Amino acid sequence: MGAARFVGRVGGLAVALGVGVAVFTGNGVAWADGGASSDSGTGGGARQHTSQASDTKAGPRASTRGSKKSHASSTGGLTSRGGPHSSTSTGAGDSTSPKQTDTGNADSATTDTSEPSSDPAPATPAAAVSGILTAAATNLLDPSAGGNSPSAPADSPLSWAVLAVTRRQALSAASVSPTAAQTTTSASQTTPTASLSSGLPVNANLFLADGIITGDPGAGLPAGAYTYTVVNAPSAGGKITFLTTPTPGSFTYLPDVSVLSSGTETFGIRVSQVSQLDQFVTGIPILGLVVSPVIDTLHQVPILSDLLAPLIGVSTVAAYTADPSALNTLGAPLAYTAMITSFDGTSISTNFFPATGVPLGTAAPTILNGPGLASPGATNPFAEWTSAGASNLVVGIKPLRDAGYDVITWDPRGEFASGGVLQLDSPAFEGQDVKSIISWAAGLNTAGVDNPYVSNIALNSPGDPKIGMVGGSYGGGIQLASAGIDPRIDAIVPGIAWNSLTASLYPDSAFKTSYASLLLLSLVTTGARINNQLYLGIATGDLLGWLSQTALAALGNAGPDYVLANVKAATLFIQGTVDVLFPLNAAIANSQQLTGLPPNQVKMIWYCGGHGVCLNPQTPLQSDVIKQDTMAWLDQYVNGGPVNGIPKFQWVDQNGNFYYSGKLPSDATFNSGAITGTAAGGLLGIVPLVGGSGPSPKASLPYSLGLGAPASNAINVPIAAPGTTEYIAGAPTVTFDYQGLGTGRFVYAQVVDNNTGRVVGNIVTPIPVTLDGRSHQITVPVPLNDIAYTYAPTDSLTLQITSSATAFENFTAFGVVNISDVNVSIPTIDPGNVTPETTPIT
Incomplete structure (x- = not known):
């Protein structure tokens, strides 16, 4: 039985539990004034990225352009992956990736762990509506939205749902202004400038700096509010990620690997004025949710859009023709996206980002950065954190690149641009996908048709790259599942991961109804292709409070508990003291089962965050500890750096005070x-x-x-x-x-x-x-x-x-x-x- 037959059932349960309030109500807003930061935004199959331009723009690449947003946001955006669909962005966050055309759908999921190869399913109009509803509700109900309330859980099931339908991951604010080192390899590509019907110009230029191609269609626009919408996705399968800095509406472009050395890729971004009527109507609770996509549609209707321009504003499409080879005059490593083939023929959408300032031919170690459930692989190269705030502190692409690491991200199987059927980080499926990614990365040492500008992957030995992993929640679980089957992984930093999904979702046979319902809702709203036993298990768990033996077997296959004894990667656990989905004992159980590692290669941090809400005082020390420890851990075990001085165990109490010990909590003398x-x-x-x-x-x-x-x-x-x-x-x-x-x-x-x-x-x-x-x-x-x-x-x-x-x-x-x-x-x-x-x- 497929997803469609359970949507209504699960939705009713969610409403009964109070979840429906968050999913089906709220204000249709996406940004806030001033410098406050929020992780909320709208999304779905059609998205808008709203900004307010200033009078002080210094040109298409100005990094200090003043801006005034109509709602708060942090750095991030939307990713569009292939196919002739339209996509818009209204909020901050990391990259998102709408689905591409597929020959299958959610109902094609198998009822057991066997899994045929499949391409991604098509985006549906319902995704746009669900995205708008969910994101608007988050603006209304997210406890962190105001900046003074407790931190909301990144990668809690609600966050999964929100991030799923907006198809992005929330990020902390970060500037994308190139550093001096980055600008030394910069280039630009100019295409004809389009203009709004009122004569206002939009910019269709692309720029290359340190391997990252960027654009800014709003450069040169006069002061005012605008929306930016991907109306023609990159023709060869590239990805667009909207940013909020240096200017709202700016974006990064990941070319598809097929056009790196020759050929072009075209895409279009619609720039639309936001009229006073737009702002008023879309700000009305509930009504605004319906009107917003209607206005976006009207902007795309010829003649009618001109007639209604005095009411809804004018718009035009900035048409881009990208030629990565022409941009890359220095022949430097480029960031790009590629489909790789996993062990069973499943296509996995993968993104590569070269280390900052590392020239072609210079070897660099590699870090795999895994996304949370119902989130695509990160594509924002300027993000300091993969998830925003103190609730899920996972280092983002930028600090890893700046530390000299190549970074690889990916859409997990069954989600977004990747094919296959989701099996919840099973070592037999998602773990094998990571194994295939590592083998692909090892082959990037030799320049060829598929990687003409990527010959800088450092190896321990032929076929064995110097490689580590980071990520939280789903991105934490996959590290343990992968390291348990692939000894080539040198170090991992699993954040808020589980030991056994059965123990987490069904402890002592008590079903976690509220969080499990949201988990399923997040997957349904993204159109993820899921093992049907997950649908059945959560439905019976919600209705009756029990799981069948078949459902238990499906959860049990997800591991990673049964492969932990095989892990050879040095492991630094990061777990949340307020994580009510994957509690602290998950990290303790994981650490006890890493019997194949020497004691000094297993350490642990407890911080106030995770799948829950931190109501305790927090200080910058928390993020400092996690970032510095993560980088020191990778530096030693992946890059061969100095021995780190990280304590065996660090934890934070209810007052926000940090302590450390030379022993783990499971030590008999602790x-x-x-x-x-x-x-x-x-x-x-x-x-x-x-x-x-x-x-x-x-x-x-x-x-x-x-x-x-x-x-x-x-x-x-x-x-x-x-x-x-x-x-x-x-x-x-x-x-x-x-x-x-x-x-x-x-x-x-x-x-x-x-x-x-x-x-x-x-x-x-x-x-x-x-x-x-x-x-x-x-x-x-x-x-x-x-x-x-x-x-x-x-x-x-x-x-x-x-x-x-x-x-x-x-x-x-x-x-x-x-x-x-x-x-x-x-x-x-x-x-x-x-x-x-x-x-x-x-």
Whole structure:
């Protein structure tokens, strides 16, 4: 059964869970005034990139041109990949890549792990509408949109959904002004200038600087608001990525490999004025969502667009004819895109970016940068971070290139411009795709028809490139899956990855309904081609709270747990203290299973972010630690640099303070004591939603659904306050007796910070119970999810056992249970293993 038959069903479930509020309502806005930064934007099959030009432009390549946007944005944009479709960009973010023509569709997904080769599916008009709806809702509901609210989760399932339909990844702001070194290899290509019907010029020139081809159709336009729309995608399969700096409407162009040495590629970008009527109508909630694509369509209708110009503004198309060979007068390495063939014949859309300032013939090591789920491979070469803010800190293309690395990104199988069927980072499929990419990269040492300007891949030995990997969430999981089957990978930095999808989505057979629904919604809205068992599993999980054995097998095949013992790549884990989808224990389990690595090649960082919402104070130290440690790790194990001084384990507490230790949390001597609590218990009614944990009132929907919150219907167990400050980086445990009747299969435990009124880590743990009327004892301590906390004498903690949790909501669970003799224990770190960290140690 294919995607179409489940869209309505899953959409209804999402609305029932509160997800629908985020997907089906909101303001039709895309940018904000001033320098504030936001990651929200609209997208879909038709996209608009809105900007406001200034009077002070200095020409087509001005990097300091003033701009005033109508909504906040960060660097990034949209990628268009091949095919005669139209595509627009209205927001910041990294590259996105609409689908190309395909002979198949989402319904062609297989029902098992066997997988035929296929090309990407065609874009549909529904994608445009869903993109606009989702992005507009994000502007309204994203807790980070205002800049002063808690950080939203990058690569949470909602982020997957948002990034999917906008087909981009959010990025932190970064300037694209070329450095002195970059401009030494610059060139330009001039084509005739088109003009708006009012006589306003648009620029159809292309420029080359340090391997990156850029353009700026809005250069020379007078002050005003404009939209930029890809109406004719690059004819040979190249990709367009809109940027917001140095000027809104500027873009990068990745030529297809087929035109690097000879031939041309054409594409068109429509530049349209945004009238006062446009701004007013599109700003009306709900109505604006419908009107915006209509206005864009009217701009494309001959004669009618001229007649309506006084109302909707004028527009024209900047027609580009790109000749990469003519631009590349120095014969330098170029950034480009290419389709490579994977092990089973599946085409994988891959993007190559040469290291900054490295001339042709000089070898450079390579980093693979994997995207999150429902996001295409990154194509913004000027991005400092792959994802914006503090929620998913993965270094972007720019710092890697500037450090002397070639960078390769790609669209995962079953998504965007790549073919095949998505299998959730299975070592047998997506892992094999990465293996094929590495073999392709190893062949780039010899210039040829497919790579005339790329002969600078450094090798350890023939066929074995010096290669590392970075990426978060889906881009974190693929690192472990790939390194487990390919020993050529020298180092990996998996961010907020999982150990077992079964353990993450179905812990102790409790289904994570809110996040799993959003995960599926994100894939459906992008038109991803998915193993059908994923649809079936999430549908039954939402409706009934259980997964069939077939669905469990599909999740189990995704790994990476069963290949971890084979990993030979030095591994630096980065996991989120507020990650409620892939909790801290996922990184701990992964580290324990890397039995093929020496101890000094496995290290870990816990930061406030991940699939969740960071409600704690944050400092620049967090991003500094992650960026500097990532680069130091790659420098040693990929590039053969000096031995890094990264501590074995670094973590951040609820106050935003960083600490480090020479031992991992799983080390037997890491902890030396415990703080405890006891309670007599009481009677607990089990009713869905009523009095349970979540949604969190301190975060916006739909993020709040996956977060814990203090429960009113709960057994409360006070935790003894310490006499001196104690440090916690581990899992609390609980035991109790119980007797009950009903259909409920779980109670839920969480640790509440009484001073802040928040659940520590925002995370809830399901505890299985049997409500058959008999007495039961839980004598073996049940471990809860790991937390990071500094417990001072002035702090106050309470363990709660409650009846329900929106993160696991099951509307079939009813009953009553009497809980007694509750005991809780929270391990505390040996003081000798705790050292405050004030600057990154690399």
